[in-house]
Structures are given as structure tokens and as C-alpha cells.
Amino acid sequence: GEDVEQSLFLSVREGDSSVINCTYTDSSSTYLYWYKQEPGAGLQLLTYIFSNMDMKQDQRLTVLLNKKDKHLSLRIADTQTGDSAIYFCAESIKVNTGKLIFGQGTTLQVKP
Amino acid sequence: DADVTQTPRNRITKTGKRIMLECSQTKGHDRMYWYRQDPGLGLRLIYYSFDVKDINKGEISDGYSVSRQAQAKFSLSLESAIPNQTALYFCATKTDTGELFFGEGSRLTVL
Numbered sequence: 001g002e003d004v005e006q007s008l009f010l011s012v013r014e015g016d017s018s019v020i021n022c023t024y025t026d027s028s029s030t031y032l033y034w035y036k037q038e039p040g041a042g043l044q045l046l047t048y049i050f051s052n053m054d055m056k057q058d059q060r061l062t063v064l065l066n067k068k069d070k071h072l073s074l075r076i077a078d079t080q081t082g083d084s085a086i087y088f089c090a091e092s093i094k095v096n097t098g099k100l101i102f103g104q105g106t107t108l109q110v111k112p
Numbered sequence: 113d114a115d116v117t118q119t120p121r122n123r124i125t126k127t128g129k130r131i132m133l134e135c136s137q138t139k140g141h142d143r144m145y146w147y148r149q150d151p152g153l154g155l156r157l158i159y160y161s162f163d164v165k166d167i168n169k170g171e172i173s174d175g176y177s178v179s180r181q182a183q184a185k186f187s188l189s190l191e192s193a194i195p196n197q198t199a200l201y202f203c204a205t206k207t208d209t210g211e212l213f214f215g216e217g218s219r220l221t222v223l
Contacts (some may be wrong), residue, residue, distance in 0.1 A: 042116075042202055099157060102156075
């Protein structure tokens with residue numbers, strides 16, 4: 001079946017790099033997404049990667065995709081306190097429906 | 113102004129009451145979605161709609177119904193609310209490239 005798994009919590013110090021990991025089960029996924037949710041707010045798309053790509057970089061964000069292992073990661077360089085939030089991994093399993101399967105979310109805590 | 117607006121933002125109700133959560137969007141997107149968020153479970157899809165005549169069930173549609181009154185409006189109803197429907201509910205619209213735009217959420221508590 002379709003499933004997306006994430007670790008629930010990550011704590012880093014300000015200025016360090018953060019790496020949030022995600023595994024998924026559906027090999028037919030076409031797009032994989034990272035969303036950020038700040039307290040009391042909705043989800044904001046951070047970045048996404050096509051399934052035929054291995055890596056995508058956008059300023060402080062680097063997404064790595066290992067399609068063989070069905071593993072996705074989000075690296076945040078020079079993590080700031082404003083990066084503290086819940087990060088959701090999601091896969092789009094059927095492009096025409098727009099259905100996304102979300103992971104449980106990883107809470108990132110950034111200590112000063 | 114927000115592109116996707118949900119009302120109410122917070123609601124406390126009692127078991128057995130009928131509740132409607134409303135969503136409106138100014139983005140002109142055809143596709144709209146209702147998700148439910150529970151701690152530790154991520155977001156789960158309740159219903160989605162491709163246009164006013166096309167409504168589809170998601171993963172957890174039991175106990176819920178929806179109405180797509182217009183391209184810009186998509187409402188979620190709980191005909192007889194129960195405590196395990198206490199959750200944070202999100203409406204979203206979708207671009208052609210697959211990006212979901214979320215509302216700020218409606219927190220529902222069923223006592």
C-alpha cells in the first residue's frame with residue numbers, strides 16, 4: 001500500500017545543518033514534496049522534486065532522492081531558529097488526481 | 113488577503129451536532145481538497161473535487177460529506193459529530209504542477 005514514514009523529532013543547534021529523512025513505499029510516485037508548517041498555520045510548500053531527479057538545491061535547502069531505496073531527505077544548511085517547525089514529506093502517487101500521501105511530520109527544534 | 117480562506121478557524125461543539133466547515137479560494141483552481149491533521153498521523157485526505165460536478169472520496173470519508181457550491185467554494189460537513197472527529201482540518205487547492213495551497217486550518221473540538 002501507500003505509506004510515507006518520517007522520524008517524529010529532530011533537535012539541532014543554530015548554525016548547524018539539519019537533515020530530515022523520509023521513506024515511501026509507492027515506486028510509481030511522480031513528485032515528492034517537502035512542506036513546512038509553523039505553529040498555528042497551514043502547510044507551506046518548501047520544495048519538490050521530480051522522481052527522475054537525484055538532487056535539487058534551492059538556496060539553503062538540498063533535496064536528495066534515492067529512488068532505489070525509496071528514500072528522500074531534506075537538508076537545511078545553517079539552520080536558524082526561524083526554521084523551527086514541523087516538516088512534512090509527501091508523495092504524489094497519481095498525478096491526475098492530485099492526491100498526496102503525507103508522512104507524520106518531523107518536528108524540528110532549533111536551539112540557540 | 114489569504115488565497116484560501118477557511119471558516120470558522122476554531123469551533124467547539126457537542127456530540128451529535130451538525131457542523132459545516134467552509135472553504136473559499138481566490139486562486140481560480142479547479143481542484144480542491146479537504147484534509148484532516150492529527151498529531152503523529154500527518155494529513156489524511158477526506159474528500160477532493162475536480163470541479164463542481166466531480167466529487168471523490170479520499171482515505172477517510174466516513175462520517176463526512178462535502179458540497180462544491182461553486183468553483184471557489186468547497187464545504188465539509190459532519191452530519192453528526194463524534195469526539196474522534198476532533199482534529200485540525202485543512203482545505204487546499206491545487207495547481208496544474210501539483211502544488212497544494214493550504215488554508216490556515218479549522219480546529220474542531222467535539223465534546
